[in-house]
Amino acid sequence: MALLQISEPGESPAPHQRRLAVGIDLGTTNSLVAAVRSSVAEVLEGADGRPLLPSAVRYLPDGRAVTGYDALAQQAQDPSNTIVSVKRFMGRGIDEARATGAPYEFVDAPGMVRLRTVQGDLSPVEVSAQILAVLRQRAEDVLGDDLVGAVITVPAYFDDAQRQATRDAARLAGLNVLRLLNEPTAAAIAYGLDNAAEGVYAVYDLGGGTFDVSILRLTRGVFEVIATGGDTALGGDDFDAAIVRHALAQAGIDAAGLTLADRRGLLVAARAAREALTDADTAPLQLMLQDGRVVALELTRAQFEQLAQPLVERTLDSAHRALRDAGLAPADVRGVVMVGGATRMPVVRRAVGELFGTEPLIDLDPDQVVALGAALQANLLAGNRAPGEDWLLLDVIPLSLGLETMGGLVERVIPRNSTIPVARAQEFTTFKDGQTAMSVHVVQGERELVADCRSLARFELRGIPPMVAGAARIRVTFQVDADGLLSVTAREQSTGVEAAVTVKPSYGLTDDEIAGMLAESVRQADTDARARMLREQQVEARQLAESVRAALQADGDLLAADERARVDECLAQADAAEGLTDVEAVRAAVQALSAATEDFAARRMDRSIRKALAGRKLDEIA
Amino acid sequence: MADDHFSLFGLPARFDLDTAALERAWRDVAARVHPDRYATASPAERRVAMQWAARANEAYRQLRDPLLRARYLCEQAGVDLQTESNTAMDPAFLMQQMEWREMLDDARQDPAAVARLQAELDQAREQMRGTLAELLDERRDPAQAGLKVREWMFIERLAEELAAARPLR
Numbered sequence: 001m002a003l004l005q006i007s008e009p010g011e012s013p014a015p016h017q018r019r020l021a022v023g024i025d026l027g028t029t030n031s032l033v034a035a036v037r038s039s040v041a042e043v044l045e046g047a048d049g050r051p052l053l054p055s056a057v058r059y060l061p062d063g064r065a066v067t068g069y070d071a072l073a074q075q076a077q078d079p080s081n082t083i084v085s086v087k088r089f090m091g092r093g094i095d096e097a098r099a100t101g102a103p104y105e106f107v108d109a110p111g112m113v114r115l116r117t118v119q120g121d122l123s124p125v126e127v128s129a130q131i132l133a134v135l136r137q138r139a140e141d142v143l144g145d146d147l148v149g150a151v152i153t154v155p156a157y158f159d160d161a162q163r164q165a166t167r168d169a170a171r172l173a174g175l176n177v178l179r180l181l182n183e184p185t186a187a188a189i190a191y192g193l194d195n196a197a198e199g200v201y202a203v204y205d206l207g208g209g210t211f212d213v214s215i216l217r218l219t220r221g222v223f224e225v226i227a228t229g230g231d232t233a234l235g236g237d238d239f240d241a242a243i244v245r246h247a248l249a250q251a252g253i254d255a256a257g258l259t260l261a262d263r264r265g266l267l268v269a270a271r272a273a274r275e276a277l278t279d280a281d282t283a284p285l286q287l288m289l290q291d292g293r294v295v296a297l298e299l300t301r302a303q304f305e306q307l308a309q310p311l312v313e314r315t316l317d318s319a320h321r322a323l324r325d326a327g328l329a330p331a332d333v334r335g336v337v338m339v340g341g342a343t344r345m346p347v348v349r350r351a352v353g354e355l356f357g358t359e360p361l362i363d364l365d366p367d368q369v370v371a372l373g374a375a376l377q378a379n380l381l382a383g384n385r386a387p388g389e390d391w392l393l394l395d396v397i398p399l400s401l402g403l404e405t406m407g408g409l410v411e412r413v414i415p416r417n418s419t420i421p422v423a424r425a426q427e428f429t430t431f432k433d434g435q436t437a438m439s440v441h442v443v444q445g446e447r448e449l450v451a452d453c454r455s456l457a458r459f460e461l462r463g464i465p466p467m468v469a470g471a472a473r474i475r476v477t478f479q480v481d482a483d484g485l486l487s488v489t490a491r492e493q494s495t496g497v498e499a500a501v502t503v504k505p506s507y508g509l510t511d512d513e514i515a516g517m518l519a520e521s522v523r524q525a526d527t528d529a530r531a532r533m534l535r536e537q538q539v540e541a542r543q544l545a546e547s548v549r550a551a552l553q554a555d556g557d558l559l560a561a562d563e564r565a566r567v568d569e570c571l572a573q574a575d576a577a578e579g580l581t582d583v584e585a586v587r588a589a590v591q592a593l594s595a596a597t598e599d600f601a602a603r604r605m606d607r608s609i610r611k612a613l614a615g616r617k618l619d620e621i622a
Numbered sequence: 623m624a625d626d627h628f629s630l631f632g633l634p635a636r637f638d639l640d641t642a643a644l645e646r647a648w649r650d651v652a653a654r655v656h657p658d659r660y661a662t663a664s665p666a667e668r669r670v671a672m673q674w675a676a677r678a679n680e681a682y683r684q685l686r687d688p689l690l691r692a693r694y695l696c697e698q699a700g701v702d703l704q705t706e707s708n709t710a711m712d713p714a715f716l717m718q719q720m721e722w723r724e725m726l727d728d729a730r731q732d733p734a735a736v737a738r739l740q741a742e743l744d745q746a747r748e749q750m751r752g753t754l755a756e757l758l759d760e761r762r763d764p765a766q767a768g769l770k771v772r773e774w775m776f777i778e779r780l781a782e783e784l785a786a787a788r789p790l791r
Contacts, residue, residue: 178661222649320791381661392653421657423676481672482657594664601666609674612654
C-alpha cells in the first residue's frame with residue numbers, strides 16, 4: 001500500500017512532560033476554550049469573567065485588533081472593519097461568500113475570498129487565527145503554562161477546503177493541532193461520558209452558520225459515527241436574514257439601497273428579536289436607517305415560525321438523509337442531543353422532537369457542550385487519561401471523494417460516511433497511444449458531474465513511459481487521515497517506473513505564506529518571547545535526544561550500520577544545541593535529528609503494532 | 623503475519639462469518655492502532671499508525687458486507703471478477719434481471735410496486751448468501767462463486783436504484 005503524508009513544516013514531537021491540552025470550539029457566533037482540570041472538563045473564562053468569546057474581530061487603523069464583546073459592540077458603527085461570522089467564509093471563494101448576503105466588502109483572491117479592512121485585505125484564515133490566538137492566551141493565563149496542543153472542532157459537514165483552512169488558522173495562531181474533531185462528535189463525547197449512554201444517538205447541531213446532524217453508536221467506550229449529514233451554509237444567521245427580509249418587505253424598503261451599516265444594524269436587531277422570541281410571544285424590532293427612515297414592527301412567534309419553517313425543513317431533510325445512510329429509522333434512535341445556540345428556538349425543538357418521536361436532550365448547555373467534548377478529547381490525546389477512563393473515537397468523512405474521468409463525470413474513490421483514517425486506490429489507464437502524462441483532478445461531493453462538485457486539487461502525473469493506449473496502469477491512492485484531511489498520490493505501475501506526486505489541495509494559504517506569517521510574528525515578538533522559544537527548543541532537543549537513545553537501546557537492530565552512524569552524528573549535534581543561543585540553530589538540530597530517525601521511528605512503530613496485534617491473538621486463545 | 627483481512631482480525635477465512643466476532647475484533651484492532659493513541663508521537667510514528675488504522679478500517683469494510691466479503695474471498699482465490707470478456711450469465715438470471723428492470727420502472731409511479739420489488743430483492747439476496755456459503759465454504763469452488771458474485775452485484779445495484787427512487791420521507 002503506497003501511502004504518504006502531507007509534511008508538516010515546523011511541527012515537531014510534543015514535549016513529554018508538559019501535558020496541558022485544550023479543546024477549542026471555533027464557532028460562527030461564539031468561540032470557547034475548555035480544559036480538563038482536576039478530571040472535570042470546564043470552560044475557561046476570560047478576564048471579564050465570561051465564558052464565551054464572540055467570534056468578532058475589529059481591525060483598527062493603528063494596526064491593533066480588538067476581539068470579542070468589545071468588537072461586537074462597535075459592529076454597526078464600523079461594519080467593514082468589524083468581522084463577524086468569518087467561519088462562513090473559511091475555504092470559500094468570492095461567489096459563495098457573496099451568496100451568504102453578509103455585509104462585507106469581499107475581494108477575490110486565488111483559493112479563498114479576502115475581506116477588505118482598514119488593515120488591508122484579510123483572509124478568513126487570518127481573522128480566525130486572531131480569535132484562536134486570544135483563546136490560546138486565555139488558556140495559558142488561566143492554566144499558567146504553555147499548551148502541548150489543542151483539539152479544534154469543525155462542523156462534521158466541513159469539506160476538505162474548510163478543514164484545511166481551520167488547521168492553517170490554528171497553526172497561524174501558534175497552536176499545535178492534536179486533532180480536528182467534528183462538532184457533533186465532540187458533543188456526543190461530552191454527553192455520552194456524562195450519562196454513560198449506550199445505544200444509537202443522534203446529535204442535532206444548529207449553530208450560527210452551520211448545521212450538522214450525526215448518528216452515532218455508543219458501545220462500551222467506543223463512539224462510532226455511523227452517518228453524518230448537514231449544510232455548512234445554514235445556521236442561526238439565516239433565520240436572522242429571513243426576519244430582515246420580512247421586516248423590509250413590511251416597511252416597503254428595497255434592500256438594494258441599504259448601506260453596510262444599515263444591513264448590519266438590521267441583522268443585529270433581528271437576532272435580538274429572534275432570541276427574545278424563545279421565551280416571549282412577541283418581540284419588537286426597531287431601527288432607524290442612516291437616511292432617517294424607520295423600520296419598526298412587532299414580530300409574533302407565529303410569524304417568525306412561519307418564516308423559519310423552510311429553514312427547519314432543510315435541517316429535517318438532512319436528518320432523514322443521515323438516517324437513511326445509516327440504514328436506521330427514527331425509532332431506532334435512543335436520544336437526540338441538541339447542540340448550538342440556535343437549538344434554543346422552540347420551533348426547532350418541536351420539529352426535532354416530532355421527527356425522532358422523543359423529547360430532545362437539552363440538559364447540557366448547547367453553547368458549551370462542543371468545547372467540553374473537545375477538552376475531554378484533548379486530554380485523552382495528550383496522554384493524561386486515568387487508567388480505565390479510556391475511549392475510542394471512530395469518525396467518518398462527510399462527503400464522497402473522487403476523480404474526474406472522461407466526459408466530466410466523477411469516479412467515486414471513497415464514499416461518504418467511510419470510517420477514517422481510510423486509504424483506497426483506484427486504477428486508471430491512458431487513452432491515447434504514447435501518452436506520457438495524465439492529469440488528475442480531485443473532487444469532493446455527491447453529484448455525478450464534476451461541475452457540480454467542489455474541486456480540491458489538480459495535478460499532472462508526468463514521465464509515463466510511452467505505451468499503447470490502455471496499457472499503462474496508473475494507480476491513484478486517496479488517503480484521509482484522522483483529521484479528515486486528504487492527500488493523493490498517483491503512480492504508474494506496469495513498468496515499475498515510479499512517478500508519485502503528492503498534492504496539497506490548491507486553496508487557502510500555501511505553506512510558504514504560513515511560514516512567512518509565522519516568521520513575521522516571530523520577528524515582532526519581544527525578547528521575552530524569544531527567550532522562551534529558545535528554552536522550548538532546547539527542551540525539545542534534549543527530550544528528543546533522550547527518546548532516540550532509549551529507542552536505540554530497545555530496537556537498534558532495526559538500523560543498518562550506515563543509518564546508525566547518521567543518527568549518532570545528529571545526536572551529537574542535538575547534544576551540542578544545549579549551549580547555543582540561536583533559536584534557529586537549535587531548531588535545525590532538532591529537525592535534523594527527527595529527519596534522521598524518521599524511518600527508524602516508522603520501523604519501530606510497525607514492529608510494536610505487529611507485536612500488539614500478535615499479543616491480542618494469544619490473549620484470545622488463552 | 624496479518625497479511626490478509628481475516629488473519630488481521632484473527633478470524634477463519636470463511637464466507638459464513640460470525641459478524642459479532644468480526645465487529646469485536648475490528649474494534650480491538652482499531653483501539654490498538656488508532657492515531658488517537660499516538661497524537662503526541664513523532665510524525666513518522668503517527669504515519670505508521672494511520673496506515674495500520676486505514677488498513678484495519680478497509681479490511682473491516684470489506685469483510686462486514688457479505689457481497690464484498692464474497693468478492694474478497696474469490697479474489698484471494700485468484701478469480702478475476704473484473705474480466706469484461708467473461709460476461710456470460712445464466713440465461714435464467716438474465717430473464718429475471720429483465721423482469722426486475724420492468725418492476726423498477728413501475729416502482730417509480732407505484733408505491734406498491736416498490737414494496738413488491740423490495741421483497742423480491744431481499745429474497746434474492748438471502749438466496750445468494752446461502753449459495754455463496756455453500757460454494758465458498760463447502761464445495762470450495764471459487765470460480766463458480768465468482769459467477770454468482772457477479773449476479774449478486776447486479777442485485778445490489780438494482781437495490782441501490784430502488785432506494786434512490788424512493789422519497790426521502
